[in-house]
Amino acid sequence: MIRVVLLGGGNLASHLANAFLNSSSIELVQIYNRTLAHIENKKNRVSITNTIQNLKKADIYIIATTDATIESISNELLTNTLVVHTSGAMPNSAIKQDRKGVFYPLQTFTKNEEIDFREIPICLEATYTEDYFLLEKIAKELSPKVYSMNSEQRKKLHIAAVFVNNFVNHMYSIGEDICQENNIPFEILYPLIEETFHKITKQSPKEVRTGPAIRKDEKTLALHKSQLNSNQKKIYTLISEAIANTK
Amino acid sequence: MIRVVLLGGGNLASHLANAFLNSSSIELVQIYNRTLAHIENKKNRVSITNTIQNLKKADIYIIATTDATIESISNELLTNTLVVHTSGAMPNSAIKQDRKGVFYPLQTFTKNEEIDFREIPICLEATYTEDYFLLEKIAKELSPKVYSMNSEQRKKLHIAAVFVNNFVNHMYSIGEDICQENNIPFEILYPLIEETFHKITKQSPKEVRTGPAIRKDEKTLALHKSQLNSNQKKIYTLISEAIANTK
Numbered sequence: 001m002i003r004v005v006l007l008g009g010g011n012l013a014s015h016l017a018n019a020f021l022n023s024s025s026i027e028l029v030q031i032y033n034r035t036l037a038h039i040e041n042k043k044n045r046v047s048i049t050n051t052i053q054n055l056k057k058a059d060i061y062i063i064a065t066t067d068a069t070i071e072s073i074s075n076e077l078l079t080n081t082l083v084v085h086t087s088g089a090m091p092n093s094a095i096k097q098d099r100k101g102v103f104y105p106l107q108t109f110t111k112n113e114e115i116d117f118r119e120i121p122i123c124l125e126a127t128y129t130e131d132y133f134l135l136e137k138i139a140k141e142l143s144p145k146v147y148s149m150n151s152e153q154r155k156k157l158h159i160a161a162v163f164v165n166n167f168v169n170h171m172y173s174i175g176e177d178i179c180q181e182n183n184i185p186f187e188i189l190y191p192l193i194e195e196t197f198h199k200i201t202k203q204s205p206k207e208v209r210t211g212p213a214i215r216k217d218e219k220t221l222a223l224h225k226s227q228l229n230s231n232q233k234k235i236y237t238l239i240s241e242a243i244a245n246t247k
Numbered sequence: 248m249i250r251v252v253l254l255g256g257g258n259l260a261s262h263l264a265n266a267f268l269n270s271s272s273i274e275l276v277q278i279y280n281r282t283l284a285h286i287e288n289k290k291n292r293v294s295i296t297n298t299i300q301n302l303k304k305a306d307i308y309i310i311a312t313t314d315a316t317i318e319s320i321s322n323e324l325l326t327n328t329l330v331v332h333t334s335g336a337m338p339n340s341a342i343k344q345d346r347k348g349v350f351y352p353l354q355t356f357t358k359n360e361e362i363d364f365r366e367i368p369i370c371l372e373a374t375y376t377e378d379y380f381l382l383e384k385i386a387k388e389l390s391p392k393v394y395s396m397n398s399e400q401r402k403k404l405h406i407a408a409v410f411v412n413n414f415v416n417h418m419y420s421i422g423e424d425i426c427q428e429n430n431i432p433f434e435i436l437y438p439l440i441e442e443t444f445h446k447i448t449k450q451s452p453k454e455v456r457t458g459p460a461i462r463k464d465e466k467t468l469a470l471h472k473s474q475l476n477s478n479q480k481k482i483y484t485l486i487s488e489a490i491a492n493t494k
Contacts, residue, residue, distance in 0.1 A: 043301075052337055056420045067467075081411055089467055106397055106435060108442055108457055121435045145383055145438075146453055151430050157436075160425040160472045164436050165443045166484045170419065171410045173452035173493065178407040181367030183399050187410050188353060188368045191392075192446055196412045196442055205420035210355055210411030220314075224406045239414045241479055246420065 001027040002138060005055055007073055009038030010062035012086055016064055019117050023141045030056045052076045061135060062086060062103060063095075070094045078080075082131045088158035091151040092125050093099040093121055099127030101135055104154060108165055123149040123157065123195040173244055206246065213243035248274040249385060252302055254320055255311035256285030258356040259333055263311055267365050268292055270388045277303045299323045307381060309333065309350060310342075317341045329378045335405035338398040339372050348373030348382055351401060352390075356414055370396040370404065374409035421479055452481040453493065 004026055006017055013031070017039075020028040030047045031038045032055060039048050047056065052073070057059070061075050064086040074083060074096045081223065084101040085094055092102055102125040109115060124138040124146060126132035132148070139146045148176070179186045199208045212220035221240055225233050251273055253264055260278070264286075267275040277294045280286045280303060286295045294303065299320070302308070311333040312319050321330060321343045331348040332341055339349055349372040358360060369386040371393060373379035379395070386393045396404065419440070426433040446455045459467035469486055471482050 017400040023410055023424060039261070051347040053429055074349070089470075107439055108446070119436060119438045119469045123435070125307075136384060141358075145327045145361075145484040147432075147435060149431070153431055155470075156425055156474065157431050159474060160422040160436060162458055162460075162483075163425070166442050166456070166490065167482075168415045168440070169452050169456060169485055170416045170449070170490050170493075171455075172447050175407040176447075176452055178403055182403040184396070184404050184407070185394075188370070188392075188394060189407060191368060192354055193411050193444055193447075194409055197440055198417055199355070199417050200416065200423075200440075201434075205416050205423055207418060209413070209420075211409055213409075213413060223336075223402075224409065227403065227406060231492075234397055234408075235414075235489060238482060239417055241412065242482060244359065244416050245478075246417075 001025060001033065002060065002134065003029050003033065003058040003136070004029050005030045005058040005061045006064060007032045007061065008086075009033030009035060010065065012105065013030040013039075013064035015109055015115045015117075016062065016086070016105075017042055017046070019115075019142050026138060029058055053078075055079075057081075060084065060138070071096065073119065082126070082134060084126070088123075088154055088161065091155070093151070094128065099126075099131055100126060101131050102151070103135055103139065104149075106157065106161065120146065122145055123147045123154055125150055125154065174235070177232075209243065211243070212226055213240035216244055248272060249307065249381065250274050250276050250305040251309045251313060251385070252279065252305040253278045253281045254308060255313065256280030256282060259352065260286075260353075262356055262362045262364075263309065263333070263352075264289055264293070266362075266389050268347065272387055275387060276305055300325075302326075304328075307331065308383070312337055318343065329373070329381060329473055331373070331382065335370075335401055335408065338402070339374065340398070346375060346378055347372075347396070348378055349403035350382055350386065350395075351400065353404065353408065368392040368394055370394045372401065421482070424479075456490065456491070460490035461489055 004020055020026045028046050031039045031042055031048050031051045034050055036050045052134055060082045063070050064083055067087050067090050070085045071094050081099040082099045083095050084103045086103050088104050092100055105120050107120045110185050119225040122143050126135055175189055176186045228236055251267055267273045275293050278286045278289055279296050281297055282481055283297045307329045309331055310317050314334050314337050316318040317332045318341050329346045330342050330344040331349050331350045334418045335351050337349055352367045353365045367390050369390050373382055422436055423433045475483055
């Protein structure tokens with residue numbers, strides 16, 4: 001059994017705790033969170049604490065808190081075993097212990113919504129090979145999609161994720177606005193949205209471009225712009241130009 | 248049996264022809280295309296022609312050609328039965344016949360790829376109610392997702408589709424670029440991309456916003472921008488501002 005102490009009470013920490021509690025080769029020995037109330041729903045299944053000095057011994061400490069608190073929590077931790085964080089944006093060096101690493105599940109987590117970790121890629125990094133193998137064992141308990149990735153790559157991946165997640169969501173949001181303003185049910189667009197995603201799992205996004213921008217259909221582009229509000233128009237213009245100029 | 252003549256040899260026309268040929272209550276009596284070669288693969292199952300004057304009699308003529316050619320084809324058509332086009336961008340009035348309408352399947356079609364019309368919303372418009380009901384009969388043969396929509400709504404829907412399809416695809420494309428430049432397999436992002444879509448089928452895109460822009464996390468925003476090329480940075484900046492300013 002791999003003994004794990006989890007630090008954090010947010011979305012990701014909560015999902016990780018559930019996954020560990022369901023695993024037969026991982027023993028979640030304790031959850032720490034500054035605010036006990038956020039982890040009290042787990043207290044019947046695992047020891048909980050809000051005092052770092054009371055942490056139990058474990059093979060690995062996983063800091064699953066917000067980016068800004070990782071360093072200070074790591075500084076408070078008195079251990080010479082492996083300590084990792086779960087952030088896509090923070091480097092390995094945010095951990096102050098000698099045996100450091102990263103355990104980064106790449107997904108967007110929503111509170112109270114079940115997560116199937118088997119579908120989630122987990123990106124791993126560790127200073128020492130032996131620690132990497134320990135991380136890999138834990139990760140493979142949760143998901144078959146395990147990737148080795150250094151801090152530089154993870155930082156870039158995180159930026160790519162902003163484009164394909166946050167920015168895509170904003171495009172959906174504008175689509176919804178346009179529909180609502182014209183009494184069109186937004187759900188009409190779901191099949192198109194789904195197909196847009198399915199296409200790029202088979203071919204590169206560049207190979208499946210369609211629409212007025214790639215056709216350089218100036219008449220349609222002008223017509224569309226004339227019907228958008230000024231914020232929408234700025235985005236329409238910039239992305240259309242980017243599409244037209246992409247080789 | 249509803250007798251249909253189809254005009255066009257492109258992606259959509261080809262998919263529609265297959266769907267009609269598989270329907271038991273629609274009789275596809277003829278396909279017209281200026282270039283016969285594009286429709287010759289259908290000649291064993293249906294009459295084909297490249298001469299408008301040779302068109303057979305039918306209950307409906309469906310012009311499934313590019314936007315720019317709809318009006319001229321309609322002008323050449325000598326019939327007093329129902330004539331419709333299949334374009335999201337063109338108004339009803341692009342059809343010159345008195346009995347006019349629109350039969351617009353909202354999807355992105357790729358050549359040689361099977362399409363399941365049952366998943367595709369079809370937006371209908373007709374000047375005369377009787378013609379609308381005929382269109383509805385045909386549409387329901389293909390898909391349960393049938394919507395009545397006037398030219399103004401369809402025009403707006405088409406713009407919304409550009410955002411959720413073409414522009415989303417460009418976000419995927421930038422994500423792929425960033426991955427490739429850093430030796431990261433783009434497929435790592437598929438589960439995130441899929442979840443981004445699934446979320447908005449349950450909640451409004453505005454309710455599921457995450458990421459540095461909505462958190463107004465200036466440190467991360469600046470860090471990300473510093474690592475993008477100038478075109479990527481322009482898009483990152485504009486969309487991040489738009490997200491931060493969306494109520």
